[in-house]
Amino acid sequence: TVDGFEKDVFFVSFLSAAISSALLIATSSIHRIGWRVSNKEQILRTGNVLTIAGLVALAVSIVSVVLLVADYIAGRAAAMIAAAAVGAIIACTWYGLAFVLRRER
Numbered sequence: 001t002v003d004g005f006e007k008d009v010f011f012v013s014f015l016s017a018a019i020s021s022a023l024l025i026a027t028s029s030i031h032r033i034g035w036r037v038s039n040k041e042q043i044l045r046t047g048n049v050l051t052i053a054g055l056v057a058l059a060v061s062i063v064s065v066v067l068l069v070a071d072y073i074a075g076r077a078a079a080m081i082a083a084a085a086v087g088a089i090i091a092c093t094w095y096g097l098a099f100v101l102r103r104e105r
Contacts, residue, residue, distance in 0.1 A: 005071075005076075006068060006071060006072070009064050009067050009068045009071070010064075010068055012060065012064045013060075013061050013064035013065045013068060016057045016058070016060040016061040016064065017057075017058075017061040019054075019057040020054050020055075020057035020058040020060075020061055021054075022054075023050045023051070023053050023054030023057060024050070024051065024054035024055075024058070026050050026054075027046075027047040027050045027051050027054070030043060030046060030047060030050070031043055031047060055094060059087070059090045059091075059094065062086065062090065063083050063086055063087045063090070064083070066079075066082050066083045066086045067079050067080070067082070067083035070082040070083065
């Protein structure tokens, strides 16, 4: 049986994976369709925004899948710890490191 919490986490995971796919693929599509026709600077700026948003949605999906699977395997408390740890790793490596490197430039 699945409780309400697990249903909600599954729905968040499913929806954020779909949104992530749409945003990350849109970047490539916009680039390919508008390459020789559109303003390259506009394509790059739009692609950058879409990619960052897609990565945020992907992070949400990864963390929620860890939460869901760990909840099933190890229980709610362990799942919360595992999801928080994965979320912290993603935040530090995907975003924190990028901001540190950007700041050093």
